Amino acid sequence: MGYLFSADAFNSLLAELKTRYKIFAPKIYRGKGRTAGTDLVAYGEAGELAEIAFDRKTAFSPKEIIFPVNQTMFYFTKEEFQENLPPKEDKDMIIFLRACDINGIERMDAILLQNGPYRDVYYEKLRGKARFFLIACDQSWESCFCVSTGSNRTENYSVYVREENGQVFCLVKDRDFEEIFSKYGRPADVEPRFIEENKIRVRLPEEIDQRVFGHKLWEEYAARCSACGRCTVCCPTCTCFTIQDIFYRDNPDCGERRRVWASCLIDGFTDMAAGVSFRAGYGERLRFRAMHKAADFKKRFGLFMCVGCGRCDDACPEYISFSKCLNRLSEIMGEVGQR
Amino acid sequence: MNANPYLPVKVKVLEVGKQTENVATLKIESQGLNPAPGQFVEVSIPKVGECPVSISDFGSDFLELTVRKVGRVTGALNALRAGDSLFVRGPYGNGFPLENFDRRHVVMVLGGIGLAPVKGIINRYYLNGGVNRLDLLVGFRTPQEIIFRAELARWREKFNVVVAVEQDDPGWPGRVGLVSDLVKEISVEREAAAVVVGPPLMIKAAAEELSGRGVAKENIWVSLERRMSCGIGKCGHCRINDRYVCLDGPVFNYRQAEGLVD
Ligand SMILES: Cc1cc2nc3c(=O)[nH]c(=O)nc-3n(C[C@H](O)[C@H](O)[C@H](O)COP(=O)(O)OP(=O)(O)OC[C@H]3O[C@@H](n4cnc5c(N)ncnc54)[C@H](O)[C@@H]3O)c2cc1C
Ligand code: SF4
Ligand code: SF4
Numbered sequence: 008m009g010y011l012f013s014a015d016a017f018n019s020l021l022a023e024l025k026t027r028y029k030i031f032a033p034k035i036y037r038g039k040g041r042t043a044g045t046d047l048v049a050y051g052e053a054g055e056l057a058e059i060a061f062d063r064k065t066a067f068s069p070k071e072i073i074f075p076v077n078q079t080m081f082y083f084t085k086e087e088f089q090e091n092l093p094p095k096e097d098k099d100m101i102i103f104l105r106a107c108d109i110n111g112i113e114r115m116d117a118i119l120l121q122n123g124p125y126r127d128v129y130y131e132k133l134r135g136k137a138r139f140f141l142i143a144c145d146q147s148w149e150s151c152f153c154v155s156t157g158s159n160r161t162e163n164y165s166v167y168v169r170e171e172n173g174q175v176f177c178l179v180k181d182r183d184f185e186e187i188f189s190k191y192g193r194p195a196d197v198e199p200r201f202i203e204e205n206k207i208r209v210r211l212p213e214e215i216d217q218r219v220f221g222h223k224l225w226e227e228y229a230a231r232c233s234a235c236g237r238c239t240v241c242c243p244t245c246t247c248f249t250i251q252d253i254f255y256r257d258n259p260d261c262g263e264r265r266r267v268w269a270s271c272l273i274d275g276f277t278d279m280a281a282g283v284s285f286r287a288g289y290g291e292r293l294r295f296r297a298m299h300k301a302a303d304f305k306k307r308f309g310l311f312m313c314v315g316c317g318r319c320d321d322a323c324p325e326y327i328s329f330s331k332c333l334n335r336l337s338e339i340m341g342e343v344g345q346r
Numbered sequence: 347m348n349a350n351p352y353l354p355v356k357v358k359v360l361e362v363g364k365q366t367e368n369v370a371t372l373k374i375e376s377q378g379l380n381p382a383p384g385q386f387v388e389v390s391i392p393k394v395g396e397c398p399v400s401i402s403d404f405g406s407d408f409l410e411l412t413v414r415k416v417g418r419v420t421g422a423l424n425a426l427r428a429g430d431s432l433f434v435r436g437p438y439g440n441g442f443p444l445e446n447f448d449r450r451h452v453v454m455v456l457g458g459i460g461l462a463p464v465k466g467i468i469n470r471y472y473l474n475g476g477v478n479r480l481d482l483l484v485g486f487r488t489p490q491e492i493i494f495r496a497e498l499a500r501w502r503e504k505f506n507v508v509v510a511v512e513q514d515d516p517g518w519p520g521r522v523g524l525v526s527d528l529v530k531e532i533s534v535e536r537e538a539a540a541v542v543v544g545p546p547l548m549i550k551a552a553a554e555e556l557s558g559r560g561v562a563k564e565n566i567w568v569s570l571e572r573r574m575s576c577g578i579g580k581c582g583h584c585r586i587n588d589r590y591v592c593l594d595g596p597v598f599n600y601r602q603a604e605g606l607v608d
C-alpha cells in the first residue's frame with residue numbers, strides 16, 4: 008500500500024517505530040568533513056525527519072551497521088571461550104538506504120553467508136535484524152554509475168520512501184509495517200521511481216581475463232596510489248577482515264578475539280612466514296581489487312560485484328577513478344580481443 | 347554443523363615430539379574432528395591468536411600437527427607440553443585426491459615443513475601399499491632443519507628417498523642443491539602422478555620440472571599456502587582470482603593452479 012505523510016505525521020510514525028526498532032539513516036555531521044569547514048554525511052541513529060539527509064550521499068556505506076569495523080567475537084576468561092554473538096533481545100533495525108547499497112548488501116550476503124559450507128554467524132545475526140527502507144534517489148551525483156552496473160534498482164526492501172518538499176511518500180511492501188503506516192499516513196498512489204541515467208556511463212567489460220594483467224595501466228596506477236585503503240573502507244561490497252587476539256594489560260588472564268576490517272590495498276594483507284608475500288606493488292593490488300569487482304566475484308557468484316556507488320572515486324586522495332578504470336579495462340579487452 | 351563456525355573445541359596435547367630446534371610435532375585429541383589427508387585445522391591459543399596448520403597425520407582418536415615456530419602462535423604451540431590444552435576448529439580445505447594415486451608411480455617433491463601435510467599419506471603407503479612406486483624428493487635449507495628423520499629413514503626401505511639441503515654443511519653426507527633440481531634425475535613412468543608442497547617459488551619450479559619430465563599437468567597436485575584468517579571463505583585473505591585457497595584448496599590440480607595469478 009502507498010501512503011502520504013506530512014512531516015509531523017512522519018515524525019509520529021518514526022517515534023512509534025523507534026520504540027520497536029533502532030533507526031539508522033544518513034545524517035549530516037556539521038564541520039566533521041575530511042577538510043576544514045566541510046560536513047560529514049554518515050550513518051547514525053535518527054528519530055526525526057529533519058535529521059535524515061535524503062539529499063546527500065554518505066561518504067561511507069551502511070555496511071558497518073551490520074558488519075562493524077571492529078567486532079569482538081569471543082571473550083577469554085582464563086582458558087575458556089565465551090561467545091559474543093549480538094544479543095537476540097536487541098531491537099531489530101531499520102536502515103534508510105539507497106538502491107546501490109541494498110545491492111551492496113546482497114553482495115555481502117554472497118560472501119559472508121553463501122561462500123563455502125559455513126555461514127558467518129556474527130554477520131547473520133545483525134543482518135537478520137535489518138529491515139530496508141529504500142530511499143528514492145531524486146538525483147544522481149557526480150561519481151555515481153549505478154545504471155551501468157544495474158544496481159540502480161531493487162525489489163529487496165520493506166518500505167520505499169520518497170521525500171518531496173517536506174512531505175513523505177511511502178510504499179509498504181513488508182506486511183509487518185502495514186498497520187503502523189496506515190495509522191499515521193493517508194492512502195496515496197505511490198510508484199517507486201529509480202534513477203535511469205547517471206552522468207557517468209561505464210562500459211562493463213563483458214569478459215575480462217589475464218591478458219590485462221601486463222598492461223601499463225597498472226604501472227600508471229602504481230605511480231599514483233598510496234595504498235591508503237580508503238577505497239575499500241568506503242565500499243559497500245568490500246568485506247575482508249583479519250582476526251586477532253588481545254589480552255588486557257591490567258588483567259592478562261583475560262582478553263578477547265576480535266575481527267577488524269582489512270584491505271587488499273594495505274601492506275601486510277598477504278604476509279606469510281619467511282618474508283613471503285604477494286602483490287608487493289600497489290599497481291598489482293589495484294589490479295587485484297579491480298579484477299575482483301569486475302570479474303572474479305561474478306565468476307563465483309554470478310553478480311557483478313561493484314554496485315556503481317562511486318564512493319571510492321570520492322574517497323581517493325589521488326583521484327584514481329574506478330569508473331574510468333572499468334572503461335579502460337573494456338577498451339583494453341577490446342584491443343587484445345582484436346589481436 | 348557447529349552453529350558458530352569460529353568457535354573452536356578444546357583438546358589436550360597427548361604427546362610432543364621435538365623435530366628440530368624450531369619444529370615440534372603435537373599429538374592431540376581429535377574430539378570427533380574427522381579429517382581427510384591434506385586438510386588443515388585452525389589452531390588457537392587464547393589471547394595469542396589462531397593460525398592454520400596442516401594435519402600431518404591422524405588416527406581414530408588423535409590428530410597430529412607439525413609446527414614450525416615463526417611467530418606468536420606457532421611459538422606458543424612449540425612451547426606446549428603433554429597435558430596442556432589448545433583449541434582447534436576444522437577440518438578445512440579439500441585434501442588430496444588419493445584415488446588419482448592408486449597403483450601409479452607417484453613422485454612427491456616436498457620443501458621443508460611441506461612434508462607435514464603428506465607425512466600421513468606416505469606412512470599409509472609404507473604400511474599398506476597402494477602405489478606402484480614412490481619417489482620422495484625432499485628439500486631443507488640446512489641439515490639442522492630436517493624433520494621426520496626417523497620416518498625418512500624407514501621409508502627408504504620401500505621407496506626412493508632423496509634428501510637435499512640448500513646450504514652445505516661440513517658433516518652433511520647427502521645432496522646439496524634445490525629440491526626441484528632432483529626431479530631431473532628420476533625416471534618417470536607412464537601415467538605418473540605428482541604431489542608438490544612447499545614455498546611458492548619451489549612449487550612453480552618443481553611443477554614445471556615435472557611437467558618437462560613428462561608428468562601431465564593434470565596429474566600434478568600442489569598444496570598452496572596463503573595468509574589465512576578465517577579458514578572458511580569469509581575473510582578474503584587467501585583469495586586468488588575467483589578461488590579461495592581455504593575452500594577450494596589448499597590442494598589444486600596444477601592445470602588450474604598454474605592459471606591462478608596472485
Ligand atoms: C593451509 C595452511 C597450512 C599450514 N600448515 C602448516 C603446518 O603444517 N605447519 C606449520 O608450521 N605451518 C603451517 N602453515 C603456516 C602457518 O599457518 C603460519 O606459519 C602461521 O600462521 C604463523 O602464525 P604466527 O602467529 O606464529 O606468526 P605471526 O606472529 O602472526 O607472524 C610471524 C610471521 O608469520 C607470517 N604469518 C602470519 N600469519 C600467517 C599465515 N596465516 N600463514 C602464513 N604465514 C603467516 C607473518 O607474516 C610473519 O612473517 C600453514 C598455513 C596454511 C595457510
Ligand atoms: S568499487 Fe567503488 S563504485 Fe564500486 S561499489 Fe565499491 S565503492 Fe562503490
Ligand atoms: S583510495 Fe586511492 S590511493 Fe588509497 S588505496 Fe584506494 S586507489 Fe590507492
Ligand code: FES
Pocket residue numbers: 573574575576577578579580581582583584585590591592593
Ligand atoms: S582464509 Fe579467510 S577466506 Fe580463506
